[in-house]
Amino acid sequence: MIEFDGVSKWYGAVRVLRNISAKVEKGETIVLCGPSGSGKSTLARTVNRLEPIQEGTIKIDGTDIHAKSMNVNALRTGIGFVFQQFNLFPHLSVVDNVMLPLQRIRQQSRKEALPTALLMLERVGLADKANALPADISGGQSQRVAIARSLILKPQVLILDEPTSALDPEMVGEVLKLLRELSSEGITMMCVTHEMGFAREVSDRIWFLRNGELTFEAKPDLFFSSNTHPDVRGFLSSIH
Amino acid sequence: MGYQLDFGKVLQGEYLELILQGVQTTMVLFVLSWIFGLVLAIVLTVVRAIEFRPTQLLVAAFVEYHRNVPVLIQLFVWYFGLAVVLPDVVNDYLNDIGAEIGYAIVALALNKAAYMSEDFRSGMRSIHPAQMEAARSIGLTYLGAMRWVILPQAWRLALPALLGQTLILFKGTSLAAGIGVAELSYQARYIEEQSFRIFEAYGIATAIYMLISFAIMWLSSALSKRFRLRVK
């Protein structure tokens, strides 16, 4: 469903993505990992065009999303994106954050949008925080709100860029639990993360990037086995 | 000291009327300059946000002129300068209807617009760029992101500074006395000259200024608290 074909990207003279070709099937959960500076976040951000690419194509269901004719806003409404730093809108309450896409993109009235948003908050376990402001909830709660906001337009694809890296250790679990549930519900997911436990249990495949290159790609069994790529072995031992 | 304070002398008849007129003129100057200034400030902010070098430079020049020249001189430029540019007929007409106050409003409004647009701009700049990115990642257009995400935060962030400018503008209306606008401090000076009641005339004017300033300060701190943007 998502098809990377020869994708390359430069920042000036620095090449940050090198000729990446890979496929994500519908409903799959892909974990992207690798050392810092490997290009994994950049690759994730190319999928909803937060980053332009200079070479290659990225197709979703056969449509070239980096084509000039592609409506970038329409593309993004079909792709949920979750940031490391949550990026909730501080002037809006929790429920208003979640409702914003319904109101301002689907042009629903507050009255129409509210039940959908409350249902979504319930889904992430935060119905009781609907009227709180982002400044008054914890990091884990903020990230769950951000996930709710990214899902409110029922996207087919959910991209997560290190969703637990900014969280205190005791809050990582609640977010991963939610992601596990979402994964089993069949949404197509690409998740940049260092949480190898999550990768092992939840992902269908793991992509390993190094210096902008997709060096290894495997199912978790193989990825964590002794037959894995030597770079992966080095990486895994370095983060443990 | 042979001086006996007698506020009754100034707070009656013609003098009282002059004071009340002064207060009224001060408030007219204040309110109209504030409204025009704010509207123009918003226009200037938008123009400066558009990536077009010539207009950006023009706005920057406008802002720097108004920030680096005394307000009194800005009033002089309008008051003395415009008169030579306009034809005599227009000038005579303007003088008949009391054009000083018009010049004062124009000068004060332009001055405040320059300062307020800078406040808006620094409000915008203190918003983390990731807010724009997050708004766009939802699928909002650039203008949609501005309208629903960036501007609602920008005005909250700019609010304390804008309220500060409001107080400065209120006090700044006194400078209109420099071009003969009969606002409160002008009337106080006039009454003092006529009645030799120095302490009473300036005392009453000062008290009125303080009263209104305190009201503005109180309102400012209430509004700043109410609309404070809390960012983690």
Place this chain on the structure above:
Amino acid sequence: MLEILREYGLMLLVGEYPHGKLGGLALTLIISIASLVITFPCAVMIALARTGQSRPFKAVASGFVHCVRAVPLLMLIFWAYFALPIVIGFPIDATYTLILAIVIYQAAYLGEIIAAGIEGLSKGQMEAAKALGLGYIPTTFRVILPQALFNVIPGIVNQLTTIIKESSLGSIIAVSELSYVMLQVNSNEVTKPLQIFGILAATYFILCFALSQATSWLERGIASKRTGRVVVEAVA
């Protein structure tokens, strides 16, 4: 415009001097710098009272700041110029009354700037000084003020810009500073107000713009020094 500059340029710079009193731009600068120099110690005292522990001092300083901020500078100038001589019983030169009014007015503003500088220091500084057994005076003058004043140097320079602009109000009480001189020129040359006030505005602009550029240059320099300090703290 050149004609006016040729004829009145010297007057613009120094007023009637050497045939009369010093005036013009020179007097504007003297008034402004004198005002800032006299304001500075007053502002430091207000800032210390505002940020200190003593309730009465705090209340007095806060009352002073709020009252001064509530009054237009022009009213203070009227008080100083018209009322003060009657109170003290002898006349004072208008230039001094202008400086006095600006000092009172600016003490409130500069005081707040310095107070913000003191409050901007980390609590650890005060605690570290106390932990060493330093008393109030050495803590304040050896630890707190040197850092706080260094950090607010841009704010102080910026106030000089403000004072220069405020000194133009001297023209209302016939202090022969820059604006007053040019008003005199304007009444001589009634047909060229645009040129005359253009020159006047340009003079202020050059002066104040240069100072505000210096302010932002200082800000950048001091900000980089500050981050340097933070880095050192983080490493330690």
